[in-house]
Amino acid sequence: MFRRLPDHNAETIRFTFDGAPLAARRGDTVAAALLANGIATCRATPAKGTARGPYCLMGVCFECLVTIDGTGNRQGCLVALEEGMRIETQAGARRAVAP
Amino acid sequence: MNRIDAAAALAPRYDLVVIGAGPAGQSAAITAAALGITTLVVDENLAPGGQIHRGITTTPVTDRAVLGEDYWRGLPIAERFLASGADYAPAAKLFSLLPSGDEPGRHAEIELGVSIAGQARPVFAGQVIVATGAMERPFPIPGWTLPGVLTAGAAQIALKAHGLVPEGRVVLAGTGPLLLLVAAQLRAAGATIAAVLDTTPSANRAGAARHLLDFLRSPYLAKGLALLARARGGPRRIAGVTAMRAEGEDRLRAVTFTAGGGEQRIEADVLLLHQGVVPNTTISNAIGCDHHWDPLQFCWVPKRDSWLASSIEDVAIAGDGGGIAGADCAAESGTLAAIGAAHRLGRIDQATRDAMAAPVRAALEKLGRGRAFLDALYRPAEGFRIPAGNDTIICRCEEITAGQVRDAVAGGATGPNQLKAFLRCGMGPCQGRLCNLTVTEIVAAERGISPEQAGTYRLRPPFKPVTVAEIASLPQTNAAVKAVVRY
Numbered sequence: 367m368f369r370r371l372p373d374h375n376a377e378t379i380r381f382t383f384d385g386a387p388l389a390a391r392r393g394d395t396v397a398a399a400l401l402a403n404g405i406a407t408c409r410a411t412p413a414k415g416t417a418r419g420p421y422c423l424m425g426v427c428f429e430c431l432v433t434i435d436g437t438g439n440r441q442g443c444l445v446a447l448e449e450g451m452r453i454e455t456q457a458g459a460r461r462a463v464a465p
Numbered sequence: 466m467n468r469i470d471a472a473a474a475l476a477p478r479y480d481l482v483v484i485g486a487g488p489a490g491q492s493a494a495i496t497a498a499a500l501g502i503t504t505l506v507v508d509e510n511l512a513p514g515g516q517i518h519r520g521i522t523t524t525p526v527t528d529r530a531v532l533g534e535d536y537w538r539g540l541p542i543a544e545r546f547l548a549s550g551a552d553y554a555p556a557a558k559l560f561s562l563l564p565s566g567d568e569p570g571r572h573a574e575i576e577l578g579v580s581i582a583g584q585a586r587p588v589f590a591g592q593v594i595v596a597t598g599a600m601e602r603p604f605p606i607p608g609w610t611l612p613g614v615l616t617a618g619a620a621q622i623a624l625k626a627h628g629l630v631p632e633g634r635v636v637l638a639g640t641g642p643l644l645l646l647v648a649a650q651l652r653a654a655g656a657t658i659a660a661v662l663d664t665t666p667s668a669n670r671a672g673a674a675r676h677l678l679d680f681l682r683s684p685y686l687a688k689g690l691a692l693l694a695r696a697r698g699g700p701r702r703i704a705g706v707t708a709m710r711a712e713g714e715d716r717l718r719a720v721t722f723t724a725g726g727g728e729q730r731i732e733a734d735v736l737l738l739h740q741g742v743v744p745n746t747t748i749s750n751a752i753g754c755d756h757h758w759d760p761l762q763f764c765w766v767p768k769r770d771s772w773l774a775s776s777i778e779d780v781a782i783a784g785d786g787g788g789i790a791g792a793d794c795a796a797e798s799g800t801l802a803a804i805g806a807a808h809r810l811g812r813i814d815q816a817t818r819d820a821m822a823a824p825v826r827a828a829l830e831k832l833g834r835g836r837a838f839l840d841a842l843y844r845p846a847e848g849f850r851i852p853a854g855n856d857t858i859i860c861r862c863e864e865i866t867a868g869q870v871r872d873a874v875a876g877g878a879t880g881p882n883q884l885k886a887f888l889r890c891g892m893g894p895c896q897g898r899l900c901n902l903t904v905t906e907i908v909a910a911e912r913g914i915s916p917e918q919a920g921t922y923r924l925r926p927p928f929k930p931v932t933v934a935e936i937a938s939l940p941q942t943n944a945a946v947k948a949v950v951r952y
């Protein structure tokens with residue numbers, strides 16, 4: 367959905383999204399890394415299950431909520447991407463107890 | 466500057482805690498630290514600059530022409546901030562702020578709950594400056610929740626901080642100088658802009674005319690002319706857009722809009738919405754600061770005295786979070802708030818305070834000129850603030866429509882707080898950030914009362930979601946338990 371301007375100093379970071387291996391740049395937030403990989407949707411609402419993706423990229427809309435390394439409800443646009451992160455779509459409501 | 470990457474590295478107490486590292490927060494910290502005041506800056510972002518100068522020390526966009534000189538004016542501020550003696554906690558979450566007080570159970574100083582990398586700590590402060598800036602006004606149109614629809618500010622952040630440019634057919638829609646600026650920046654960065662849909666009501670021009678003289682004598686004139694020059698030869702601009710909807714099943718495919726009486730449809734991969742910015746009042750509201758409704762900017766503004774102190778003792782509000790005035794004013798207001806805080810801390814006497822403030826006040830006076838013209842010219846249309854259609858979602862989180870709100874008001878809900886009980890409106894993860902203005906205006910319109918009378922949600926901490934694990938990581942002192950458990 368977004369393409370990257372050429373950046374020769376970029377250090378590549380590897381991560382997975384719903385199990386698929388992907389790459390992005392150090393300095394990216396999780397939300398930016400997903401957008402740069404053509405991923406527009408990162409969750410489904412708890413209310414009606416409709417698809418949502420990052421909207422504000424500045425921490426106010428909470429549309430970028432994802433599960434990161436097993437912890438749900440993280441704001442992807444505020445979390446720095448790190449090597450080996452396991453990012454997952456959040457479908458519906460979180461569970462109080464891990465399954 | 467002492468960078469703090471772990472909660473354990475926070476001092477237990479600071480003279481001053483500044484919330485936010487945009488131009489206002491950084492300027493406040495620079496001034497305070499220079500006076501020998503122990504200062505902590507807590508910021509959600511990964512690097513200083515706030516949103517307006519987002520990524521200013523890290524941006525991969527090194528061709529200065531792409532982002533423009535207004536952006537690069539943030540660099541000297543960040544350099545002075547990074548060279549200051551302040552503690553700086555980036556990627557930090559502030560989740561609570563308990564005002565000072567002498568009643569039982571309250572500490573004599575302000576108590577803040579800060580979480581860094583999953584670990585939380587209480588921090589005490591003599592003074593607090595809230596510098597949480599602005600956010601984009603909600604833009605409730607049908608389909609605005611579809612993936613592929615973002616704010617224009619989001620695209621600007623992606624470009625500034627990450628060197629990312631929206632791909633495919635990009636449509637920008639709305640009103641205001643930022644919309645034109647983003648269009649110019651994206652074009653310079655190589656984006657394909659299919660159209661700019663201008664929703665500025667044509668009647669605004671008449672209203673703006675009486676402020677024209679002020680504008681012509683203001684620094685905004687040069688900025689405006691530069692912006693128009695950048696926009697020249699730009700993408701197809703369609704004026705007089707009065708209705709608009711984003712279309713698609715599970716992501717954006719097209720934008721349908723009404724202009725000049727006729728309906729048109731354009732295919733789009735990315736739609737960027739913008740109709741001005743409003744103060745982000747989440748924290749000022751949640752800690753109980755008094756606010757008033759600004760009838761020109763259609764938003765809530767915290768009440769402040771001439772030193773930018775809020776109605777809550779020892780808490781000042783600097784920058785756009787106290788009223789929209791732009792980055793240059795924000796920087797000056799941060800300095801002013803820090804001077805006021807220094808006096809309240811007993812670090813400078815009244816004469817010193819007033820002497821230090823005089824040039825800052827003069828600068829603010831000069832910079833503020835011309836603002837009324839812009840506010841009047843880019844007044845957002847009523848139809849895009851208060852959706853005419855009943856099916857338009859206004860609370861994105863809980864998926865509540867304008868029609869549901871109207872029905873609830875007809876059924877007896879008297880204001881935004883009752884709507885929470887009726888509909889769960891404003892009770893999702895964003896805690897009303899993206900719907901509170903719309904809800905206030907719908908309630909006011911339905912009940913025939915003023916927005917001031919309709920009121921707004923009463924927010925409460927935590928300001929941001931915290932996990933049980935984060936709360937459990939708090940040291941178990943009585944004060945620390947109270948910082949969380951009171952709520």
Ligand code: FES
Nearest residue numbers: 423425428430443
């Ligand atoms: S995209 Fe809005 S909070 Fe992250």
